[in-house]
Amino acid sequence: xxxxxxxxxxxxxxxxxxxxxxxxxxxxxxVLVLIGTFWTLARPHAMVVNFxxxxxxxxxxxxxxxxxxxxxxxxxxxxxxxxxxx
Numbered sequence: 001x002x003x004x005x006x007x008x009x010x011x012x013x014x015x016x017x018x019x020x021x022x023x024x025x026x027x028x029x030x031v032l033v034l035i036g037t038f039w040t041l042a043r044p045h046a047m048v049v050n051f052x053x054x055x056x057x058x059x060x061x062x063x064x065x066x067x068x069x070x071x072x073x074x075x076x077x078x079x080x081x082x083x084x085x086x
Contacts, residue, residue, distance in 0.1 A: 009075070016071035023064025030058030 033054035040046040 012071055016068045019064045019068030019071065023061045023066075023068060025061070026057050026064060027061030030054050030056070030061055033057060 031054070033050055037047055037050040037054060040050055
């Protein structure tokens with residue numbers, strides 16, 4: 001079964017939206033964890049753990065948003081391969 005270019009583009013747009021939404025979720029969670037770090041200032045170990053995990057969540061979220069934008073803006077460079085029959 002071969003997929004049509006419009007189907008591929010539709011699936012690509014759906015993937016872009018999914019990456020954008022999941023990235024937004026991770027970025028918001030990272031910001032909330034970084035904000036929560038201020039309540040752990042009395043315990044240095046907890047502060048370091050919260051800060052690092054907040055940064056990791058934020059970086060993953062921003063990367064997913066950027067990849068989603070990349071998928072949305074670019075078109076597929078090469079057409080999908082056609083199956084060769086014997």
